[in-house]
Amino acid sequence: MGLAGAATAYEILARLFFEPAHVPPLSAVVPEALRLLTGERFWTATGRTLSAVAVGLVIAVVAGILAGFALGSVPQVRRATSSTLDFLRPVPSIVLIPVLVLVLDVRQITVLLVAVSCFWIVVFQVLYGLRDVDRVAVDTARAFRLGRLARTVHVTWPTVLPYLGTALRLIVSVALALALTGGLVMGAAGLGEMIWSSQESGESTGMYALVLLTGGLGIGLDQLARLAERRLLHWHVATRREAVA
Amino acid sequence: MRALGYALGLPAVLVAAWWVASDGSTNVFLPPLRTIVEAFRDVWFSGTFVSDVVPSLWRLAAGYAVALAAGVTLGFVIGRWAVPRALTGPLLAYFRVLPAPVLIPVLLVAVGIGDATKLVVITVGAVWPILLNTADGVRAADEVGLETAAAYRLPRRTRHLLVLRGASPQIFAGARQALGLSIILMVVSEMLMSTDGLGFTVVQFQRSFAIPQMWSGVLLIGLLGFGLAKLFELVERRALRWHRGHTGQLTERR
């Protein structure tokens, strides 16, 4: 109902106040989107964007978990690095674009942008998780003479896991945004580049259709991340509660 | 004193290492830090500050302010009443996942190139985290607190303010997210469609192979991001002291 209302409102606004070249009506955008869906070009571009997302994510998750545990497990290391991490985190990763353009090709840069931005999110979630490890649980494990490895497997890791689930949900959308930015700013092949070139060549209907489909892609990735999070955390209290409700 | 040592130790070591390692570097792309610092002084403590940094900051401040006002207002309306919530539900779900940078070409087509476009890009991109978080926070307003307010016949306006204040932790969370996003959108939109501003200048330096100057610009954007994040944190800590106390994150008790 709300969806129909929003579509109608858009249609009316677009037709009343804008030129079709600036804001094309939905009745033109939707057929164009369907046409794109049946063509090869859209799927090639989507595949490229998704592969940049996937490679960047894998790098970020692996490196982020390793770095997070390395930094968070030793209190001295953690204290010594916290100010530096605090400084580096808010630095927008896109400032690297001009620097990286000089040494890498645009596809590598796109992957790197995705990896760097998501890396920070993973590192900080791991650090939050490690801070949250229950003192009592650790002491109990020590009382039962569990070794460091066993403690990590049975106590620390399960505590950090929910935080990684949250990280996963966050990084998927960040990764998509940066993969698209790579295409928009540097022309890295993929959806971002396709959107930008249709904008430049004045095919506004095509561009709106692409943006519409990009949103759909966002929804799909988001659902996938949520599914993965639920799988990962099926034993967790919050998940169980959600399942009951 | 120890805390200060911990806070400044590693950054000092890293900067020193960069300085030493890059000193005498002949690689064009990795100029000595000394040269970058000199370029920083020459570029940014001059007319460029007025012609490029000021417009950037102005766009950022205006775009972010509008996003804040619109996000809190709309989020409040959507969170408080069921009808607007039901009407906007699918739309919000869509904009929650739509990556903000793709709004740039859309707005470019819809609004055209101009100062206003960059401002609109920042606003339209940054408004969503604020709006969605405000709506969540307002919707989760404590029932007992609301009933208390109703029983004491507090006027409508006061009750709305109580709800908003109760939602302020979520509003701040959204605003923090939006701030980072605003900086990114500012830089990207300037890289793509500008004749002045930080993003534009850095790209210009890169295209004309003025590498130390470009590095100094990268450094400035980094510092800007860091500085604004710290400033925000300061405001948030003050405004949400009660929340940390209430949820037991503040150990001070009487």
Added chain:
Amino acid sequence: MTSLLEIAGVGKTYRARERTVEVLTAVDLSVSEGEFVALVGPSGCGKTTLLKIVAGLLPATTGQVRFDGRPVTEPPAGLGVVFQEYGRSLYAWKTVRQNVELPLRHLGLSRARRRELVADALDALDAVGLGAAGDAYPWQLSGGMQQRVAIARAVAYRPRLLLMDEPFSAVDAQTRADLEDLVAALWKRYGMTIVLVTHDIDEAVYLSQRVVVLGTGVSGVQADIPVDLPADREQIGTRSSAPFGELRTRVWTQVRRTPDGEPHARRTPESEMA
């Protein structure tokens, strides 16, 4: 004495999906000006629901509540409330003083009168050693102290009717006794009407002039037992006296006698959805 509160045939039915849940049926009750009435009953009998209907926070499905002769459709003027969840009822971002002052700000009182009322209410707290807590935030205080602040807020408002919903359930036994005596003293001092909802039968007998037992299901008011104990009561002496024991047994028997275990009446809408 005239009747301040008139509850006539009040019932409440929730509609959850296809099922309807009757939580309250045909309650008739009248409370006089200045009276202290305790409302008890087994869990699920709708005590809290009734209190919220009286406060004008919930509409009744059947029947009517009249406060001072006028039908209640929204919270009436001159009503104070104290809820069990003090941590949620007090506003965490306001100091103790601001919390107490908030309801007074919209009564059109002079600034001086407002100050006087707040100071007076905080004095009542001071008597039990709250000291200079006026500028503290609720979360800096213990649970018992927070509930005291909620009571002070109600008292400063000078309500004609004070509704209390399980006010002492979330504090420890010692604090509970202190708070009971505080409420008893405030009642005598300000002569307001109090309706107290509690699941603690001893507390109901100790504090009130009349214990009303609410039954589950279709029974409405199960019993209305006057408490003919002396006006001056104290924790140890009163509770160990023979008349107290008899009254407690009478109330107990009534509460146990209510048709317990009727599933349709014991289910609240929350448990229905979970």
